Amino acid sequence: MDKQELDERRSAKLSSDKQKSDKPRLINKERIMRGVFFAAALASILAVALICIFLFAQGIPPLAEIGVFEFLSSDRWRPTASEPSFGILPMILGSIYVTGGAILLGVPIGILTAIFMAKMCPRQIYRFVKPAISLMAGIPSVIFGFFGMMVLVPAIFELFGKRFDMMSGNSMLAASILLGIMILPTVISIAETNIRAVPQELYEGAIALGAGHERAVFKVIVPAARSGVMAAIVLGIGRAIGETMAVRMVAGNQPVLRLPYEFFTGVRTLTSNIILEMGYVERGSLHFGALVATGVVLFVFILIINLLFSILNQDKEYNSVKKNKKGAKSQ
Amino acid sequence: MKKLLALIIIAALMTVAIAACGDSGTEPSGGDTTPVTTPSGGGNDSTPANGGGTDPTPQQTDAFDADRIIGVYTREDGSGTRGAFVDITGVGDDMYVEAVVLTATAEIRTNVAENLYGIGYVSLGSLNDTVKALDIGGIKASTETVLDGTYPISRPFIIMTNDENDGDELVQDFINFALSATGQEMSSTSWISPIDGAPEYQASGLSGTLKIGGSTSVDPLMQLLAAEYKALNSDVNIEISGGGSGVGISEAIDGIVNIGMSSRELRDSEKPDLNEYVIALDGVAVIVNKDNPVDGMDMETVKNIFIGEMTKWSEIIG
Numbered sequence: 001m002d003k004q005e006l007d008e009r010r011s012a013k014l015s016s017d018k019q020k021s022d023k024p025r026l027i028n029k030e031r032i033m034r035g036v037f038f039a040a041a042l043a044s045i046l047a048v049a050l051i052c053i054f055l056f057a058q059g060i061p062p063l064a065e066i067g068v069f070e071f072l073s074s075d076r077w078r079p080t081a082s083e084p085s086f087g088i089l090p091m092i093l094g095s096i097y098v099t100g101g102a103i104l105l106g107v108p109i110g111i112l113t114a115i116f117m118a119k120m121c122p123r124q125i126y127r128f129v130k131p132a133i134s135l136m137a138g139i140p141s142v143i144f145g146f147f148g149m150m151v152l153v154p155a156i157f158e159l160f161g162k163r164f165d166m167m168s169g170n171s172m173l174a175a176s177i178l179l180g181i182m183i184l185p186t187v188i189s190i191a192e193t194n195i196r197a198v199p200q201e202l203y204e205g206a207i208a209l210g211a212g213h214e215r216a217v218f219k220v221i222v223p224a225a226r227s228g229v230m231a232a233i234v235l236g237i238g239r240a241i242g243e244t245m246a247v248r249m250v251a252g253n254q255p256v257l258r259l260p261y262e263f264f265t266g267v268r269t270l271t272s273n274i275i276l277e278m279g280y281v282e283r284g285s286l287h288f289g290a291l292v293a294t295g296v297v298l299f300v301f302i303l304i305i306n307l308l309f310s311i312l313n314q315d316k317e318y319n320s321v322k323k324n325k326k327g328a329k330s331q
Numbered sequence: 332m333k334k335l336l337a338l339i340i341i342a343a344l345m346t347v348a349i350a351a352c353g354d355s356g357t358e359p360s361g362g363d364t365t366p367v368t369t370p371s372g373g374g375n376d377s378t379p380a381n382g383g384g385t386d387p388t389p390q391q392t393d394a395f396d397a398d399r400i401i402g403v404y405t406r407e408d409g410s411g412t413r414g415a416f417v418d419i420t421g422v423g424d425d426m427y428v429e430a431v432v433l434t435a436t437a438e439i440r441t442n443v444a445e446n447l448y449g450i451g452y453v454s455l456g457s458l459n460d461t462v463k464a465l466d467i468g469g470i471k472a473s474t475e476t477v478l479d480g481t482y483p484i485s486r487p488f489i490i491m492t493n494d495e496n497d498g499d500e501l502v503q504d505f506i507n508f509a510l511s512a513t514g515q516e517m518s519s520t521s522w523i524s525p526i527d528g529a530p531e532y533q534a535s536g537l538s539g540t541l542k543i544g545g546s547t548s549v550d551p552l553m554q555l556l557a558a559e560y561k562a563l564n565s566d567v568n569i570e571i572s573g574g575g576s577g578v579g580i581s582e583a584i585d586g587i588v589n590i591g592m593s594s595r596e597l598r599d600s601e602k603p604d605l606n607e608y609v610i611a612l613d614g615v616a617v618i619v620n621k622d623n624p625v626d627g628m629d630m631e632t633v634k635n636i637f638i639g640e641m642t643k644w645s646e647i648i649g
Contacts, residue, residue: 150445157445157446168431253407
């Protein structure tokens, strides 16, 4: 379909080339490129649509068979027992706990780092810190997981194992710490960008009114960047809740209902529930369906988070669109 | 001032990070400094590993605190090793919910090697000397004890056909191949060959398609066999599907596949419809940390640990 469209445009271009001078030719080129961009945008939308269709087509029937209420509220997950039961409440809570822990640890460090980098960092230090954080963003999660398994888990077991009767170092705490580290690059880079985007006039105004540098930053700049900083946090949450590999390697993966303060015990998250059992599950079985349905729940989680993100970013996006339109007109 | 503060915070974070690294650097070496004489270790574990001799708190055997919780490690639902383990030990559906779930043999081994109080299980073929295999009911976990049938946690890898397929020339030829010296050589790569002095196999030059399906535990071995068979008989096409032992057995009975694979013994109800051939044996070893003073336990204890009835080492040692 897209190809046809392209061909049409191409032939239109050829015919117009013969008739007209330089100027319309440029417009036609532009049109072709516009088609290309449109096709590219369509491809990504198509991919999202296909994933949605797959997820809901495969996930809804087993959800209906198990019962939505049962699925979401039961705390028994025994997929291969002779009387199987599928309840993902422990996993939902597990995801929330681990993400919460990661936010608790990662957000303060991340935001403070962002403020430091945007407003206080000497140039020499910035030259090292910035690439270090970019590098951190590029480390594959399995490497983080490996680090967690070989360093974090034994260290936690050594420190707290005896005191809290831990079965192993694989725990909510280990997963939270690891995720707290993993969300840092996301939080830092987005918060930094948003803090830098605050107009310099605000800072100058604050200084003119007699505020010191720190006071101007913390009382004027940071509050002005609030929605951007919130967006950084929300994206951090999204990263944490969707993380699979690293969490699976350190969280213990017990499908057991936990309370928020039991962070020395292991939990299973929604993501690790899927990846743990996907390898051996029989296609088309109820167990398989339950795993896809877990994916649906996760998808809804991410949807809510993205909605939150776009609400927080709404003003800014709208403004930038308006600005662009103005710019186009003036040209 | 704030700049200074920020720098101090960063410095503090780095110190913490370095301290954490130091922890981990010394910890694994602690396990190596005091070797325990293990009956199953093959005797080569008496030399301490290299480096890391500066351990402030060596984990000696007498430092083993029996009041500590047993760290139970299990494989995920659906795994073949888990299936064999829960079937044979009688754990069944009652696997201890607090057990740490891991998805690979290597992960179980690594975690038990790191956790002085850990216990887990791996396929006998993937045992190595980073961990200690327990004697079960006084029987050492080894190839010999699996072969003579005394080691209790073991299972056969079975291929089977229904009567109609059993008469097929190609099917018979493949089974002959699996039971031949060449085929059994594949079995003994990671598993245990049950046949002593298997006959040589001669390429038959037959052609056709073989459908094989069933146990995912047998699958790795079957992949090896199929590749070698195709190399010898280039006109034969082999399709291997998974699904588990139960699927393999029922599809073999119905003739949906020519050859079914199972990693459990056939039930009496299934036997009349099938011709079975044991192509390999697989044992599951129960492993603990090398510095754990426990050298063996009976099957009942293993079961009690893995269903969560026994949660402390003192219940086993004392």
